[in-house]
Amino acid sequence: MPADTQILIASDRDVVAARQQGRAVALRAGFSMSEATLIATAISELARNIVSYANQGSVTLRPVHRSNGAIGLTIVASDSGPGIADVTLALRDGYSSSGGLGLGLPGVRRLMDEFDIVSRAGSGTTVTVTKWLP
Amino acid sequence: MQVPILKQGGVLIATIQAALSDADLLELRTALVQQVVRYRSSGVIVDVTAMDVMDSFASRTLLEISHMIRLRGAATVIVGIQPEVAFAMVQLGLTLEDIPTALDLEEGLAYLQQKARSIN
Ligand SMILES: Nc1ncnc2c1ncn2[C@@H]1O[C@H](COP(=O)(O)OP(=O)(O)O)[C@@H](O)[C@H]1O
């Protein structure tokens, strides 16, 4: 298994760098161009949320495989920002606390196969998502 | 990363040439609106062929560009959305609402010409 890649996220430039690296790692793992674009789009949304709401954090790209032979890519977007008081609300299509489109979190959930979010007001947010090779 | 804007008759053509940061997109918005005012353009084409992803910020900014330009009485067309980018947009839940899209520059220009004719 290739090693993890961690990208520090602190500006809108880092958002672009993270999604470009994510695309490259996805293509190396065997994903098609179309799937790699889905993954890059999800990374863009998660990394932007870090910049917008937590100022800084990181995105980790982790190639994974299961004992049954399945190969995938896990992305962990993590920050120590303000956290999300109501996660259910934040996952609702169209909900935004900042006048955004409110499609980032619910959209990432649709783009990826697995989605997990751990967040508490005052102690940061970690979103972990995985896409499996078909 | 500046986006070159070409003036061709009454139409402005902005060709995105690489992945754009959020700041780049906002700069493009300002530049396009300024130039539409300066040249009294009747139409704007934004060529997104080279865009790596169209996420919610990019979509929102393109919508804002189109709305601001409409307030100046001009039309905006987005051209060159790649199939895989369009696929990701749909899954994310994004639409460009009422912004017309065309396959390429040629079709975009044809759309604007037809629109200009139907007004005159
Ligand atoms: N990393 C984060 N830290 C704190 N709050 C967040 C974070 N990510 C998302 N949120 C909250 O969840 C809401 C929904 O996020 P999202 O679906 O990406 O929509 P948008 O960014 O357009 O508002 C945000 O408006 C914000 O309140």
Ligand SMILES: [Mg+2]
């Ligand atoms: Mg967001």
